[in-house]
Amino acid sequence: MRLDRFLSVCAVATRSESKRAVRGGEVFVNGSAAKNADMQISPETDEVFFKGKRVEYRKYTYILLNKPEGYVSATDDPKEKTVLDLLPEEFRKKGLFPCGRLDKNTLGLMLLTDNGELSHRLLAPKSHVRKKYRFRSKFPVSREDAERFERGVTLEDGYVTKPAEIELLGDGDEGIITLYEGKYHQIKRMLDALGNKITYLERISFAGLELDENTLPRGEWRYLSESEQEELEKIAGISEIPNANI
Numbered sequence: 001m002r003l004d005r006f007l008s009v010c011a012v013a014t015r016s017e018s019k020r021a022v023r024g025g026e027v028f029v030n031g032s033a034a035k036n037a038d039m040q041i042s043p044e045t046d047e048v049f050f051k052g053k054r055v056e057y058r059k060y061t062y063i064l065l066n067k068p069e070g071y072v073s074a075t076d077d078p079k080e081k082t083v084l085d086l087l088p089e090e091f092r093k094k095g096l097f098p099c100g101r102l103d104k105n106t107l108g109l110m111l112l113t114d115n116g117e118l119s120h121r122l123l124a125p126k127s128h129v130r131k132k133y134r135f136r137s138k139f140p141v142s143r144e145d146a147e148r149f150e151r152g153v154t155l156e157d158g159y160v161t162k163p164a165e166i167e168l169l170g171d172g173d174e175g176i177i178t179l180y181e182g183k184y185h186q187i188k189r190m191l192d193a194l195g196n197k198i199t200y201l202e203r204i205s206f207a208g209l210e211l212d213e214n215t216l217p218r219g220e221w222r223y224l225s226e227s228e229q230e231e232l233e234k235i236a237g238i239s240e241i242p243n244a245n246i
């Protein structure tokens with residue numbers, strides 16, 4: 001594997017950052033300063049140091065993106081801008097894809113990875129991964145509607161949603177919604193079924209990951225930290241819902 005790819009896979013540096021660090025003599029492979037960022041290394045056996053720190057080999061890449069409005073959750077689209085357009089070109093080549101979908105006009109936390117198994121597990125209907133959304137609606141949500149929402153709502157196609165949570169704020173036309181499943185346009189359809197309409201939707205949490213809006217502006221991305229990766233891999237193997245078989 002190329003050294004710059006290794007550093008990028010291990011969430012240490014992008015390709016251009018790797019090149020700069022190699023030029024500055026800050027990357028060592030088996031005790032010698034690397035001369036070129038495109039040199040070949042063996043990720044399992046070679047010892048790589050980046051800016052004085054040993055780099056632990058990680059097979060997969062995990063990116064947290066603060067998705068803006070107007071981008072579709074796809075890797076490629078003939079007409080629309082995709083969330084991959086917000087990342088450096090190398091991530092496309094690497095096979096990164098969005099883990100789950102947000103609608104074009106939904107904002108917020110999006111996980112992108114090249115780990116197909118993890119993504120499959122997080123999105124499987126039985127995994128019940130927790131997702132939190134900040135919302136605004138056209139009309140205030142009444143107490144009765146909030147209770148219906150929490151019990152389960154019958155959508156226009158007859159599907160009855162799993163129990164969800166809704167916390168109302170202000171005059172009741174905004175708040176936080178928590179889901180444990182992910183059907184197509186689910187929140188919009190749930191509000192439609194209650195005779196209401198979503199006017200703003202932003203995902204603020206997904207599978208234990210939190211959107212840090214103060215440090216990650218809209219449209220920006222970052223690598224997951226090591227502890228976030230470990231937690232995510234743990235969650236991919238377990239269920240978060242209190243009564244997982246509901």
Ligand code: URA
Pocket residue numbers: 101102103106184185186187188189201
């Ligand atoms: N529910 C929706 O309606 N849209 C989203 O993007 C996510 C959840």
